[in-house]
Amino acid sequence: MDVDAFMDSFRPYLEANRRTTNTVFQVSLNPSPEDRLTDGQFRDIAQEYMERMGYGNQPYIVFKHKDISREHLHIVSLRVDEQGRKINDSHEYDQSMSVLRELERKYDLHPSVKGHELTDREGLQKVNYSEGNVKQLISSVVRSCLRNYNCSSYGEFRTLLERFNVSAEECTGTVDGRNYAGIVYGTLTDDGYGIGTPFKSSRIGRDVGYKALQKYYERSKSELKLDGALNRLRQSVRNAMSPHNTRDEFRQLLKADGIDTIFRINPVGRIYGVTFIDHEAGIVANGSVLGKEFSANVFNELYPAPKNDKQVPEQHTAP
Structure with a gap:
């Protein structure tokens, strides 16, 4: 199946309710690396999880991923049913925790440490x-x-x-x-x-x-x-750095690689700090953590503020 086929399954539900803005339900189920599950077991776990969460009759897609140290599932569905009614998602976090605990016991999975759930940053x-x-x-x-x-x-x-x-x-x-x-x-x-x-x-x-x-x-x-913990992030940032880019183009390149870039900018437009958030690897690092070649001064020289252009700080601090 391709994306168009998936959307054909979702479209009637979306058209039945145009008022709800948060229409997508997505979750990632991450068993321990020590748990060796077959595709059949993964399917059973995904189906049972969705049924217990109240999404069993919804159209949903399950993907198996191997892009981190363990195999895990991504599930995408809709929060609007075929009648156009929004599915109740109150206390969804607590409900998910309870369901995951039961699935761990049923399928003899390694329990998460201190009750931490199997879902990851995708949710x-x-x-x-x-x-x-x-x-x-x-x-x-x-x-x-x-x-x-x-x-x-x-x-x-x-x-x-x-x-x-x-x-x-x-x-x-x-x-x-x-x-x-x-x-x-x-x-x-x-x-x-x-x-x-x-x-x-x-x-x-x-x-x-x-x-x-x-x-x-x-x-x-x-x-x-x-060793190697920061290699992907360093290489991605290094690849995106170019004097031919603008600040926004630099950020868009990294965004496509699952990395957010936050420049801290003073009122005159000077970059005095930079932080990278690698959502795939689960790493947050200031430029100085990556090395001298990624410091704020380097980025300020690479992407100086446009002359006579009033700058607005990108990051506010809550009082």
Whole structure:
């Protein structure tokens, strides 16, 4: 089958409801590398997962991928049924966790560490403040990012979260002679401005608090120091760097390779920082982490601000 055949299956559902904007359901199921599953077992797991999630009667496509260290499945379906009604997706994260736990036991799969799910970064979506249930949405994004990406610093982690409309602020200081440190999470608009009331990490759990994040940064540093860990990202960035490109063209080249580029630009247009997010490898790295040839100064010389062109900073910091 080709893409046109797939779309012919989806089109009647999409035409039955033109009001719903978030029409696509997508998920990735990732068994442990130690689990050796046949194609038949993969099909059974995918079918049972979709049925238990309420998408069993929907048209859906299942792909098997081998582009990371383990075989895994990508599933794409629709959130609109044949009558044009939107499928209820409230508490979908918790429901998915419960289903995955049951599938692990049924198919004798290696359990995920500390209850972490088999789904990976493919299911991450931006938080929409207007949808409500903000704390649960932020909790889902933060934990998914911690599971699926390596960030060796607070700045990199914050940059990653901002791609999903989540802010994270470190709060440190001294009260009555005692030092304190904490994390406050909040919601951002698509333009990068804070919206709603931020809340302390303790409202989610210790696993997303200040101390847990310090350990996470250290683990990420160790992972990124392994031989070859940054090779793909370095090579992709190197291939896209050219004095014949513009900043936007450079970013588009990397975007096609599954890599987001975030330039930090001052009011006069100078690049003073750059961060790369490799969504396929699950790596977030500042240019300085990749090496001197990828520093902000190098990119500022390669892509200087157009003369007499007023610049607007690309990244906002939530208050």
